[in-house]
Amino acid sequence: MSLFQRAKKFDLGCFANIKTIRDHTKRKAFEAAEPERQALRYIIRNTTLPARTRAIAQLQLTQMHCYTRPTQIKNRCILGGKGKGILRDFKMSRYNFRLQALEGNLPGVKKASW
Amino acid sequence: MRMPRALELLYLKPLRREAEFGVPSCDLQMRSYSVRNLEFFCDFALRAAYYLGLPAFGPVPLPRITERWTVPKSTFIYKKSQENFERVTMRRLIQIRDGHPETVQVWLAFLQKHAYYGIGMKANVWEFSGLEVGKAMDENVKEVSELLEDKWAHLGHKRSLEGIENVDEFLVSERVKVSGGR
Structure with missing residues (x-):
């Protein structure tokens, strides 16, 4: 996971060690990817769409980087x-x-x- | 020798205007952790309301909000010796009745300008308008939506999907993004 691009600017005034910096990166990543995630989630749950489309959306959601998940934020x-x-x-x-x-x-x- | 009237009034309870109809137009809630500041600022607000010609009611003491936290004094093995902390928020409500909306705004702005340390304020303001409010609101929406457009640009998708037909296209673009152009 270290290959993930770290946020360029650490815009927090708190204590900084690698864990807080990583958490900050995760928050940024989640914020940036939230619309995509929500769109994919909507497509997956929309029963009026063809099954294939929904399956593709499911795959894509799982293939997104783990840092874009809200559960990663601590x-x-x-x-x-x-x-x-x-x-x-x-x-x-x-x-x-x-x-x-x-x-x-x-x-x-x-x-x-x- | 007597003090001037304006000075003498400071030592007395704040004067109040009579409300003719008693229709509430503004609820101002003030919160603080210290009673002293809160009482002082309530007094100030009541006097300001009097001199602006607003009938003010209160201050009504609302229930206090007590938050408590219990933390171990030291590491976990000494879990048996803990310490309690609390934060008590005092609240006061001042209600303005029969106030002209603009005067109420002036009052609120005045209080904000002379805001006292350690006191939070929040106000609910009610305005009354004539019949056929819907039409007036529809006209207002046009003006407001223009002002809001650049704010909306910060939120969510820059363009919407605009119909089910475009879902496939979106997924293709997503696939390219996820796979990094491969």
């Missing part, structure tokens, strides 16, 4: 690039979230007790 921590335990609200891993929250960098987030 949320990553903007401070450490971690891939697991990410809080979607803050785009941060749980530990970085805790550090930032204790430091008071996240507006409105306080230690809770109830």
